[in-house]
Amino acid sequence: MRSPSPAPTQAALYACAIRLGDNNLILGQQLARWIGHSPELEEELGTANVVLDLIGHARVWLTLAGEIEGLNRSEDELAFFRDSRDFHNLLLVEQPNGDFADTITRQFLYDAWHRLYLAELRGSQDARISAIAQKAATEVEYHLQRSREWVVRLGDGTALSHDKMVAALERVWRFTGELFEDDETDRELAAAGIAPLPSTLHAAWQAEVMRTLERATLSPPENVFMHSGGKCGRHGEQHSYILAEMQALPRMYPGATW
């Protein structure tokens, strides 16, 4: 029998930090590929700023994961010297950039989840996790404002932009189920008051998403089979290409500095 507030195991705390770090690292790495290719300068700036925030968050989460693990692994070692199976990001963030509609749709669905998750995490029993969440939450609020307005602008825009948003939702909606799946680690973290149980965030996420999609004259695809596995290290083919690009240099030249 569990006591009301059992101390979490080190493995669960590590998973909490590494999952958050990996989500932000993989999404930040992917978004960074837009730089130099954005449709206009202002969007290039917007994307670059979101990337800075996400990579910044990834750095503090991975640093914390390394501290919890206690093996002296730095943020860089965790980012550049783990293989795909050891990454614990959600499948949603590893989906390809596609066109701008795909990128914005992926971003909005993630931002809406990220904001809710961080809001709950601010009250974490772990002071380190709570401190990072308090800071990150203020930044993610701004990400959501941007991606939400883009969803509306593209969905309720021209016939072409609308069609592209419909296609984008078709492609990424099936990766949203995983955001609210509870596994053994999540249950342990929730029982210890470290992190929210993902399933408890679904109603609020659904409300935010439906409200925005309605403004955008869009609706989510129905009867979709939801994919999952990212949280426990089972990723799609795309994941290895992301890592190949991100990790090639430090693996070829270990210890390289500017």
Added chain:
Amino acid sequence: MTHAEPRTQDLWEILQAIPDPEIPVISLVELGIIRTVEWTHQRPRITISPTYVGCPANDVIQEDIRKAMSDAGIGPIDIVTALAPPWTTDWITPAGMDKLRAYGIAPPSRAPTHTCPQCGSTQTQIVSPFGSTPCKGIARCLSCTEPFEFFKCSAT
């Protein structure tokens, strides 16, 4: 430590003279990111709060503090980063707000529209919610037609 009080004051004065690397018109103290200055084990310990977690200026700021202290003959020092409670734009001092405005950056504001730092008009429009640094966005004035940067308001 009877000598701690005046020396802490000296440290604050040194910090007050260090410009923000990206907005050099205001100092680190005016930006509100210096949280505490104290002595531990005979070493100055400075706690700073980043404006944005991923801001590239964070590393430069630490280097600038170490250099300024070392130039003043003080060192070694410890620099600690504190994320909570999070820095918000409410921590910018009134003098910092005035300097931003004089420099041509609209200070952070809870108002729905920004006030043009050039002509004072409130007939302005946001061009981009993001700008050249994580803390700023871009707007334009509909009265004097000048574009300007605004400091993003992170206070709630």
